[in-house]
Each structure stands twice: as structure tokens, then as C-alpha cells.
Amino acid sequence: MALRMWDERGTARPQFQQRENAFVAEPVDPLWSRSREAEILGQLAQINGLRLISIEVECRTSTCRLQWTQKPVFVEGEVKGLPTEVYEDLLARLGYTEDIAMGTAFVGEKGEGGITSLMYLPRQPRRFGR
Numbered sequence: 001m002a003l004r005m006w007d008e009r010g011t012a013r014p015q016f017q018q019r020e021n022a023f024v025a026e027p028v029d030p031l032w033s034r035s036r037e038a039e040i041l042g043q044l045a046q047i048n049g050l051r052l053i054s055i056e057v058e059c060r061t062s063t064c065r066l067q068w069t070q071k072p073v074f075v076e077g078e079v080k081g082l083p084t085e086v087y088e089d090l091l092a093r094l095g096y097t098e099d100i101a102m103g104t105a106f107v108g109e110k111g112e113g114g115i116t117s118l119m120y121l122p123r124q125p126r127r128f129g130r
Helices: 002-009 014-025 030-045 084-093
Strands: 052-059 063-070 073-075 078-080 102-107 114-122
Touching: 014 063, 014 114, 030 052, 030 063, 030 084
Parallel strands: none
Antiparallel strands: 052 063, 063 114, 073 078, 102 114
16 A cells, blocks of 8 residues: 555655565465564554554565554644654564664645555564674
8 A cells, every 4th residue: 555655656665666576476484474463463562652543464484564554643733654662662572673664655645644654574583783
């Protein structure tokens, strides 16, 4: 959904399209993918402040795609995406020590319908210096 919205506006970042293409071409590891999806959803459920409208988690063999739409937060009249603290908390809970690229797209002209975020998580958490 996020990639489609970006494409319609001409703002899709090539890195996300490349990651999506690689993701859909990847076979599914049924044992790992289902357990990792459950783990991601379980960790998300423990985080306060997400304001979720919808969430979609799908894992394959080496990558998980995490896409969610949240209610917008307006700060000084400007729509803000996922708070940095929540984003960092989620990555830490999942074992990642480096930032993972995340893209966002507004639902509606000014985000009044929500903010959709998209990230691709590698199977093995990346560690600093490796």
C-alpha cells in the first residue's frame, strides 16, 4: 500500500521498490516466518503510543515486511510520523542495534486519514561494526 501511494505521487524511493521486488521473489520459510511474525506482533502489542489503525507483518526466508497505518499526531500544526522513541524501542525489542530504513506515506492530502509506514527487517538483526 505505501509503495502504491508513493508511486501515485511520484515519490517512491528506489531502495524501497528494490526491497519489495526482492521480498516478493523470496520463498517462504514456513517455520521461521510464522514464529517471527508472531514475535513482531507480540513486541508491537507491548509498546504504548503506536495509535495503530492497521498493521501487516509478513516474513519470508530472510526478510520481514512490516507495514502499519497509525492515527496522525499534529505537533505545532504539522503531522508527525512514528515517534523516534517508539521506533527505537521496537527495533531494540526485536534485537536490532542499527537503524532500519523506514518510509512513510500520508493517507489523505495532509495525513488526516493516517500515516502509513513501511520497513523491511533482515532475518538476523544487524549489529554495529559487523
